[in-house]
Structures are given as C-alpha cells and as structure tokens.
Amino acid sequence: MIQRIPGYMDAEYYYTSGVAFTSTGQYVEPYLWNYLNNPDTIESPANSYWMPAATLLTALSSWLFHTSSFGIVRLIFLLIAAFIPPLTASLAYTVDEKAMENQRHRRAWMAGLLAVFPGYYLTLLTLPETFGLYMVFGTLFLMLGNRTGLLNIRSTEKIKYCQKHLAGFGMLGVLAGMMHLSRADGLIWLAAGFGLWLMINNRQWKDGNLQTGSMLASGGLLVCGYLAVMGWWLGRNFLTFGSFLPPGGSLTIWLTEYDQTFAYPARSVLNFTNWWAGGIWAALMVRLQALWMNLKNLLGVQGLVFWLPLAAVGGWKLRRHTIVWAGLIMWLTTLAVMTLVFPFSGARGGYLHSSAALQPLVWVLAVIGFEESIRFFSQKRGWDASQSFRVLGSGLILITVFATGFIYYLRVIGPNPAEPLWEQDRRVYQRMDATLSQWHIGMDTPVMINEPPGFFAATGRKAIVIPYGDTDTLIQVACRYGARDILVDRDLPKGLMELFSQPGTQNGLELRFDGGDFLYYFVRDCP
Numbered sequence: 197m198i199q200r201i202p203g204y205m206d207a208e209y210y211y212t213s214g215v216a217f218t219s220t221g222q223y224v225e226p227y228l229w230n231y232l233n234n235p236d237t238i239e240s241p242a243n244s245y246w247m248p249a250a251t252l253l254t255a256l257s258s259w260l261f262h263t264s265s266f267g268i269v270r271l272i273f274l275l276i277a278a279f280i281p282p283l284t285a286s287l288a289y290t291v292d293e294k295a296m297e298n299q300r301h302r303r304a305w306m307a308g309l310l311a312v313f314p315g316y317y318l319t320l321l322t323l324p325e326t327f328g329l330y331m332v333f334g335t336l337f338l339m340l341g342n343r344t345g346l347l348n349i350r351s352t353e354k355i356k357y358c359q360k361h362l363a364g365f366g367m368l369g370v371l372a373g374m375m376h377l378s379r380a381d382g383l384i385w386l387a388a389g390f391g392l393w394l395m396i397n398n399r400q401w402k403d404g405n406l407q408t409g410s411m412l413a414s415g416g417l418l419v420c421g422y423l424a425v426m427g428w429w430l431g432r433n434f435l436t437f438g439s440f441l442p443p444g445g446s447l448t449i450w451l452t453e454y455d456q457t458f459a460y461p462a463r464s465v466l467n468f469t470n471w472w473a474g475g476i477w478a479a480l481m482v483r484l485q486a487l488w489m490n491l492k493n494l495l496g497v498q499g500l501v502f503w504l505p506l507a508a509v510g511g512w513k514l515r516r517h518t519i520v521w522a523g524l525i526m527w528l529t530t531l532a533v534m535t536l537v538f539p540f541s542g543a544r545g546g547y548l549h550s551s552a553a554l555q556p557l558v559w560v561l562a563v564i565g566f567e568e569s570i571r572f573f574s575q576k577r578g579w580d581a582s583q584s585f586r587v588l589g590s591g592l593i594l595i596t597v598f599a600t601g602f603i604y605y606l607r608v609i610g611p612n613p614a615e616p617l618w619e620q621d622r623r624v625y626q627r628m629d630a631t632l633s634q635w636h637i638g639m640d641t642p643v644m645i646n647e648p649p650g651f652f653a654a655t656g657r658k659a660i661v662i663p664y665g666d667t668d669t670l671i672q673v674a675c676r677y678g679a680r681d682i683l684v685d686r687d688l689p690k691g692l693m694e695l696f697s698q699p700g701t702q703n704g705l706e707l708r709f710d711g712g713d714f715l716y717y718f719v720r721d722c723p
Contacts, residue, residue: 198608198616199319199608199618201618202266203319203323203619204650205647205650206246206325206545207324208647208649208650209229209649210250210324211269211270212652213225213226213242213254214255215254215258215264216242218255218258218264222239223241223242224240225240225242226239226658227652227659227660228240228648228659228660229648229660230458230661231460231673232244232245232442232445232462232466233443233444233462234444234462238642238660238677241437244437244442244445245444247326247377247382248377249374249378250325250326250329251324253324254324256272257269257270269324270324276329277322277328279328280311280314280331281308281309282308283311283331284307284560285304285308286339287307287335287557287560288304288307289301290339290342291342291514291560291564292514302567303564306593307560309593309596310562310563311556311559314600315497315596315599316496316607317552318604319607326379326549330549330550331556333378333553334375334552334553334556335553335556337371337372337388337553338519338522338557340367340368340371341392341519342518343364361396361414362410362414363417365393365414365415365421366417366418368389368392368418368421369386369389369419369421369422370422370424371421372385372388372389373421373422373426374425375553376426377425377426377429379550381534381546384526388522388525388526388529390418393414396414397411447466447467448538448540448541449538450466450470451540452470452471452474452479453540454541454544455664456664457541458663458664460663460664460665465664483535483539486535486540486543489547490531490534490535493551498558499558500596500599502592502595503558503596504562505565506562506569507562508561509564509568510562510563510566510568511524511561513564513568514561519557526553526554527551527554530550530553531551533550534546534550534551566588567585570584570585622650622654625651625655627714628714629654629657631683631711635681635708639656639657640658641678642657642659643658643660643679643681643683644661644674644683645660645662645682645684646661646684646685646687646688647661651683660674662682662692663689664689664691665689665692667692667695667702667703667704667705668703670692670705671704671705671722674722675719680719680722681717682716682717682718683714683717684696685715696715699715704720706719706720
C-alpha cells in the first residue's frame with residue numbers, strides 16, 4: 197500500500213497511542229503534545245484531548261494481530277471504510293420510498309460508486325482516524341430515525357408511542373454515544389436526539405395524547421443508550437481528572453491564535469480575560485475567516501465542486517422529507533460550532549471531521565439532484581431521459597474517479613514516487629534521529645519538537661511539544677520535563693521564530709547542529 201505511515205498528526209496520535217496501549221498495557225501517551233491539563237510527567241493519561249474510539253480500535257487491531265505494523269493495524273479501518281459504500285447505497289435506496297423501484301436501484305448504484313471514489317476522503321478513510329466512524333454512525337443515526345418513523349411523523353399527524361419508537365430512541369442514544377466516543381462534538385448528536393424527543397412529546401401534548409410513562413420511557417432509553425457506550429469513559433475521566441470531561445479541552449474556546457493550543461501554562465494564556473483583551477473585532481475576523489475556510493471545505497471536499505450544486509437540487513427535490521431537514525439542521529449546527537465556538541480547530545480540520553457524518557447524505561442528494569436535472573432538461577430540450585442519465589451519469593462518475601485519483605496523487609505520491617510526499621515529514625524525523633544518535637542522546641532521553649506524535653511514530657523517541665511563548669518559556673518547559681535537546685524547524689510559534697530564521701547560540705540555548713531544514717539546540721543551564 198502507498199500510504200505506509202499515518203502521515204499527519206491526528207492519525208499519528210491514534211496509531212501510536214493505540215499501539216502503546218497494547219504493548220505496555222498502560223493507557224498513557226508516550227509523549228506530551230499539549231499542556232492543557234498541566235500534566236506532571238511526559239507519560240500522561242491518553243486521550244485527554246481527543247476522544248478514544250480510534251485509539252481503542254487501533255489497540256484492538258494491534259492486539260488481535262499481535263503486531264504494531266501500520267499496514268496490519270489499519271485493517272480494521274479498512275473494514276469500516278468498506279462498509280460506507282453499501283451503507284450509502286442503502287440510504288439512497290430508502291430515502292424516497294415513493295420513487296419507482298428501478299429509480300431507487302439506479303440511485304443506490306450511483307451513490308454507492310460516489311462513496312467508492314470519495315475524492316479527498318480517499319486519503320483519510322483507511323487511516324486510524326474518525327472519518328469513517330463518523331460517516332457510518334451519522335448515516336445510521338439518520339437512517340434509524342427514518343426507519344423507526346421518528347423523523348417521518350408529520351406535524352399534522354396525531355402520534356402515539358409504539359414499541360418501535362421506544363426502541364428507536366434507545367438505539368439513537370447508542371449511536372450518539374458512539375459518535376461522542378469518536379469525537380467531542382458528538383455531543384451535538386445526543387442533543388439532536390433530545391431535540392427529537394422534545395419535538396415529539398410537545399406534539400403529543402398539543403394533540404392531547406401525552407402519556408407521562410411513554411415520555412419518561414423514551415427519554416430514559418435515549419439516556420441509557422448513550423450511557424451504555426459513554427458511561428465507562430465518563431467514569432474514567434472523573435477518576436483521572438475529577439470531572440466527567442478533561443478540564444483542558446474547554447480552554448481552547450479562549451484561543452486568539454491557533455498556536456496557543458500549546459501554551460504553557462495553559463490557563464495563564466487561555467482565559468476569558470486574555471480573549472476579551474484581544475478585541476471583539478479580532479474575534480469576529482477570526483470567525484469570518486473560519487467560516488470562509490469551512491465553506492471552501494464544503495465546496496471542494498464534501499461537494500467536490502461539481503456535486504455540491506446537484507446536492508442542493510436534490511435537497512430541494514426532497515424538501516418535504518424530514519431526513520433532509522434533519523441533515524440540514526445538523527450541518528448548520530456543526531458549521532456553527534466549528535465556526536463560532538472552535539474557529540481555529542474548525543478551520544484546521546475540525547469541521548471536515550465533524551461534517552463527515554453527513555457526507556453519505558450529500559452523495560445521495562447529489563445523485564437525486566443529478567437525476568432531477570436530467571429530467572428537467574429532458575423536458576426542456578427533448579432529451580431521452582434514460583439514455584441521458586446513463587451517458588452523462590457515466591461521464592460524471594468517470595470525472596469523479598479521475599478527480600479522486602488526482603487528489604490522491606497530489607497528496608500522497610507527489611512528483612517523485614520513489615520518495616512519496618506522504619512520507620516527507622518522516623524522512624526529516626529520521627534525519628533528526630540520526631543527528632541525536634551522533635550526539636549520543638539515548639532513546640530514553642526525551643526531546644522537544646514541533647510534532648511529538650509523528651516524531652515518536654518515526655523514531656520511537658519520547659518527546660514534548662515546543663510551547664507557545666518565548667525562549668524563557670521554552671527553557672522553563674524543557675527543564676521541567678527533562679527535554680533539554682530541542683529540534684526546531686520553520687513551523688514555530690511567532691515568539692520563537694528567530695531560533696530558525698537567525699540560528700545561533702543565544703539566551704541559554706546552544707546551537708549544536710544545522711541540518712538545513714531543521715536545527716538542533718541544547719539547553720545549557722536550567723534556572
């Protein structure tokens with residue numbers, strides 16, 4: 197396989213933390229990549245920022261096959277990815293039950309093919325990551341609501357709870373729990389379940405059919421389903437941190453720039469006072485920039501440019517179907533959270549991760565929109581609708597296949613197949629490792645670097661992240677955690693840029709080696 201390594205930080209984190217759990221039996225991170233929870237040691241509790249599902253699946257795969265090989269460990273994520281096309285086809289087949297049988301079959305095949313050639317997502321779905329998990333669980337959430345009738349009850353209908361509705365709420369709770377176990381923003385799917393519960397009970401109350409027992413049973417099953425999945429994790433957090441959710445994660449609400457994610461000590465920088473001091477105008481501009489980036493991801497990644505307008509047409513075609521409205525509401529909620537609350541992480545991939553839950557629905561609506569467009573032009577231009585659908589549909593699928601391959605080539609292979617672009621960072625890390633070995637720095641000696649999960653995946657060396665701040669902060673952190681060997685590249689916080697742009701021994705730091713695209717410093721004296 198061409199992607200022989202995780203390739204970027206999120207996947208590197210899930211891979212290394214999962215394999216470390218299997219090999220050591222301890223659920224800790226073998227490196228320190230942020231200071232949000234003010235950890236006492238480098239080996240701090242795992243998944244104190246990101247949720248654990250991808251880590252645990254990696255650990256399960258590593259345990260089942262008795263290996264830490266990336267190619268083998270990722271097999272479980274390949275299986276999840278393989279489930280997405282038939283799931284998408286099933287959604288396309290069932291979303292509009294009034295359509296003719298041959299029409300539903302045609303939609304299912306075309307939507308399934310879009311999931312097989314998913315554009316940008318092809319480079320992400322087979323990695324230790326949450327994209328595939330979110331696509332599967334988000335689609336099942338919508339399909340389950342649709343199948344049980346919870347999403348299909350008209351506002352004018354009088355409704356009465358039945359066994360199917362009660363079981364549906366329980367399963368929605370389980371799926372919301374699975375989504376929260378995958379990503380922190382999975383909580384909005386639990387909120388969606390409660391929103392649906394409130395809507396149905398409010399309608400029953402207006403109709404004079406409200407039954408207290410059924411209302412409590414449905415709400416209780418929703419909560420129980422959620423806790424059946426998330427209960428153990430909330431308990432673990434409470435025992436570890438004294439709170440049901442790790443206390444550091446909420447600090448990122450107060451970011452005024454992305455690099456503050458790595459601030460030390462975090463609470464001295466990430467607080468309302470500093471956020472307010474940055475100015476409302478600056479906060480507004482950050483959110484407008486995040487909105488622009490998220491909308492570009494909607495067009496380029498989710499819609500692959502030419503499928504998005506067709507998805508809009510399909511959404512309009514099925515505008516009376518509640519599942520479309522449910523998808524729209526969840527998309528708007530996700531966009532709002534990843535733009536207004538977490539603009540920095542949202543613009544840097546958070547929105548792309550979260551909105552993956554709705555991607556199969558986008559593919560289905562795009563196919564329906566394409567079908568509706570063919571019907572419209574057939575009437576206006578006298579086209580043969582069946583032939584036009586086959587010819588133009590085949591052409592669009594071929595364009596999608598080409599676009600998917602081209603994106604994969606640009607992101608993974610690059611101009612030199614002998615040295616894949618996907619492995620560029622690893623080659624630098626291995627040169628850094630060779631430099632440390634030349635200076636007789638042992639494997640057990642922690643170092644400081646910009647991206648500890650990737651460095652650990654490439655070299656097996658423990659590391660801590662370069663903090664946000666100046667050289668005084670850098671030295672303070674290095675001395676506290678015993679990581680006096682520092683490797684820097686051009687991707688540094690603004691307060692430390694001179695270490696790379698003007699290399700040389702300075703401010704208690706000794707320059708030991710200039711590798712061109714990286715520098716090796718050593719902290720001479722600790723205060």
